[in-house]
Amino acid sequence: MKISDFGGENAVIRLIQKNYGAPVGGDLKLGIGDDAALIDLGERLLIVTTDLLVENTHFRMEINEPYLLGWKSAAVNISDIAAMGGEPTYSFVSIGLPDVDVESVEFIYQGLADANFAFGSAIAGGDTVGSSVGIVINVTQLGLVEREMIARRDGARPGDAILVTNTLGDSLAGLQLLLKLGLADARRASEFCVERHLKPEPRVFEARAAVKTGKVHAMMDLSDGLSSDLPRLCAASGVGARVSASELPVSQDLHIAAARLDADPVTLAAAGGEDYELLITSNPADVPAVIDAIESTGSTARVIGEIIEDTSVTLVYPSGTEGPMPQGWQHF
Amino acid sequence: MKISDFGGENAVIRLIQKNYGAPVGGDLKLGIGDDAALIDLGERLLIVTTDLLVENTHFRMEINEPYLLGWKSAAVNISDIAAMGGEPTYSFVSIGLPDVDVESVEFIYQGLADANFAFGSAIAGGDTVGSSVGIVINVTQLGLVEREMIARRDGARPGDAILVTNTLGDSLAGLQLLLKLGLADARRASEFCVERHLKPEPRVFEARAAVKTGKVHAMMDLSDGLSSDLPRLCAASGVGARVSASELPVSQDLHIAAARLDADPVTLAAAGGEDYELLITSNPADVPAVIDAIESTGSTARVIGEIIEDTSVTLVYPSGTEGPMPQGWQHF
Numbered sequence: 001m002k003i004s005d006f007g008g009e010n011a012v013i014r015l016i017q018k019n020y021g022a023p024v025g026g027d028l029k030l031g032i033g034d035d036a037a038l039i040d041l042g043e044r045l046l047i048v049t050t051d052l053l054v055e056n057t058h059f060r061m062e063i064n065e066p067y068l069l070g071w072k073s074a075a076v077n078i079s080d081i082a083a084m085g086g087e088p089t090y091s092f093v094s095i096g097l098p099d100v101d102v103e104s105v106e107f108i109y110q111g112l113a114d115a116n117f118a119f120g121s122a123i124a125g126g127d128t129v130g131s132s133v134g135i136v137i138n139v140t141q142l143g144l145v146e147r148e149m150i151a152r153r154d155g156a157r158p159g160d161a162i163l164v165t166n167t168l169g170d171s172l173a174g175l176q177l178l179l180k181l182g183l184a185d186a187r188r189a190s191e192f193c194v195e196r197h198l199k200p201e202p203r204v205f206e207a208r209a210a211v212k213t214g215k216v217h218a219m220m221d222l223s224d225g226l227s228s229d230l231p232r233l234c235a236a237s238g239v240g241a242r243v244s245a246s247e248l249p250v251s252q253d254l255h256i257a258a259a260r261l262d263a264d265p266v267t268l269a270a271a272g273g274e275d276y277e278l279l280i281t282s283n284p285a286d287v288p289a290v291i292d293a294i295e296s297t298g299s300t301a302r303v304i305g306e307i308i309e310d311t312s313v314t315l316v317y318p319s320g321t322e323g324p325m326p327q328g329w330q331h332f
Numbered sequence: 333m334k335i336s337d338f339g340g341e342n343a344v345i346r347l348i349q350k351n352y353g354a355p356v357g358g359d360l361k362l363g364i365g366d367d368a369a370l371i372d373l374g375e376r377l378l379i380v381t382t383d384l385l386v387e388n389t390h391f392r393m394e395i396n397e398p399y400l401l402g403w404k405s406a407a408v409n410i411s412d413i414a415a416m417g418g419e420p421t422y423s424f425v426s427i428g429l430p431d432v433d434v435e436s437v438e439f440i441y442q443g444l445a446d447a448n449f450a451f452g453s454a455i456a457g458g459d460t461v462g463s464s465v466g467i468v469i470n471v472t473q474l475g476l477v478e479r480e481m482i483a484r485r486d487g488a489r490p491g492d493a494i495l496v497t498n499t500l501g502d503s504l505a506g507l508q509l510l511l512k513l514g515l516a517d518a519r520r521a522s523e524f525c526v527e528r529h530l531k532p533e534p535r536v537f538e539a540r541a542a543v544k545t546g547k548v549h550a551m552m553d554l555s556d557g558l559s560s561d562l563p564r565l566c567a568a569s570g571v572g573a574r575v576s577a578s579e580l581p582v583s584q585d586l587h588i589a590a591a592r593l594d595a596d597p598v599t600l601a602a603a604g605g606e607d608y609e610l611l612i613t614s615n616p617a618d619v620p621a622v623i624d625a626i627e628s629t630g631s632t633a634r635v636i637g638e639i640i641e642d643t644s645v646t647l648v649y650p651s652g653t654e655g656p657m658p659q660g661w662q663h664f
Contacts (some may be wrong), residue, residue, distance in 0.1 A: 001434050002431065003429060003434055004433060006434045007427075015527070016433070020440070020445045021567070028422070028454075034457070041373055046378070048457060048474070049457070050458060050470070052427070054463045054464065057465070095384070096386045100335060101335075102335055105348075124364060124380070125363060125366070128341060129341070132386070133466055136384065136468050140470075140472040142371075192553060255536055266458055
């Protein structure tokens with residue numbers, strides 16, 4: 001049976017997790033199936049995450065730049081380290097290269113190196129090989145986290161406030177502008193949204209500030225969009241969520257981009273995808289402390305809803321009507 | 333300038349190492365440019381290695397099987413851990429999949445899992461994504477090594493004996509049979525050589541036994557073949573080598589395969605490639621102890637030459653004539 005008839009990527013991932021992954025135990029505290037693995041080193045834990053990007057499947061060079069491809073390849077992995085409350089340490093970059101310009105390769109690596117440097121990490125190894133099928137990049141990112149600072153997605157409790165950092169939906173609007181207009185015209189339409197898509201900023205400092213308050217119950221990074229990732233956090237925690245559409249943080253730029261795209265900015269924010277903002281739950285009484293900590297890094301954070309006991313995840317509109325979250329990012 | 337005009341893969345690798353890698357220092361004891369990175373954890377060091385394989389560049393499914401592809405993808409990384417004297421712990425597998433049979437994916441993972449299990453490691457994470465360009469596999473392998481057992485390629489000294497484990501050249505003969513005859517007929521011509529190519533056995537137990545003697549000066553695994561890898565060990569150590577053609581360990585199967593290929597078995601053994609045997613140097617007086625240790629694991633080992641002060645690397649034929657090593661494996 002072909003993967004497409006079997007239920008697609010997610011069905012294959014479940015099969016692999018069930019049959020071939022190491023069970024959690026011994027020094028392995030979190031294994032296959034999570035965004036990152038956690039390996040106990042004693043006082044600290046090693047975080048390991050990896051992401052594979054294939055040209056023309058995950059990125060297209062017509063609407064990208066080599067430097068930004070490098071930056072983003074590193075940034076999305078660093079974001080997984082941040083999601084667990086950790087600090088990125090070393091990055092291992094495997095790259096498959098067709099016979100492209102050497103200058104492009106230098107730009108890709110400059111982007112990789114800059115993203116690492118910006119967040120306290122460095123490139124410590126990798127594999128450089130030929131490729132007859134376009135550019136392939138795999139980044140494996142290591143990080144470290146103190147035992148008492150580990151953030152996971154399974155700690156949300158009914159009654160928790162749900163917070164997100166900064167604004168949502170900008171990256172999705174940026175992608176839609178890129179697909180509709182091409183790189184140059186998309187930049188003219190919304191430099192901000194395009195930059196949010198091509199050069200995401202992992203929220204390492206925000207996450208560290210948040211976990212240092214000791215008040216974070218659950219945390220993850222929004223890689224697939226709120227409407228995909230919030231249900232995952234809820235499923236891991238055995239809870240549900242009610243999100244208020246009017247509280248979703250929408251940038252002024254998203255309003256402008258949405259008009260250009262003939263789309264609803266709140267729908268773009270709720271669906272999202274590749275935001276790389278933080279999704280956090282904490283006791284409502286502790287929200288001011290968490291927001292203060294995050295704001296000390298220069299970012300913003302706000303409450304968008306609450307965790308409920310019932311396992312449904314719904315979006316509440318200003319009219320009072322409730323519905324499922326708009327559909328987000330899809331792989332495969 | 334295109335990569336091909338710039339000097340190919342190796343020139344690009346040197347450029348990347350020079351400009352974008354983390355310098356060794358702090359907890360980073362070995363970084364970009366070596367087969368694996370070494371990160372100091374205190375009593376032990378973390379070894380990290382990664383390998384990227386792209387379909388139709390690094391493997392062809394017409395002359396392979398999904399299970400063996402999985403096995404080899406894991407085994408070649410585990411071999412890098414063995415080369416440093418370490419024990420493999422966890423493997424992270426990124427895989428890009430076209431819309432293939434789910435059964436093929438299961439066989440690939442079974443091979444990955446079995447190779448891990450056979451050498452004390454386990455799959456702890458990864459990334460499974462779609463791919464429009466064929467199968468792509470990246471394995472990042474972690475391992476641990478005690479400080480006093482680290483083996484490196486830069487410790488060879490003039491006068492050292494050069495040892496290799498088991499036999500060389502079988503894998504190259506297996507590949508040539510596969511390319512010439514296809515999978516089924518190549519297996520009929522030499523099941524042993526084909527298996528040596530498609531299902532290499534990393535020498536983890538042999539390497540651990542050798543480093544535990546405390547007598548290993550330098551060690552590496554033979555991934556690109558003796559004629560490519562010995563010069564690398566010599567360059568890292570600032571020495572040269574004289575290898576005796578008549579001492580190269582050639583299997584009976586290689587003799588038969590070489591006849592079928594109309595090739596010289598000694599040339600195949602010296603050129604080699606993907607042998608994944610160990611290359612070791614030690615004081616001649618300690619050779620019996622090192623060989624005894626390796627033989628306790630069920631493998632064999634023998635002296636094939638000596639390290640010399642002059643930085644040339646030559647092969648000495650039974651007639652007494654000397655020449656450069658036959659050309660080995662080439663990437664790109």
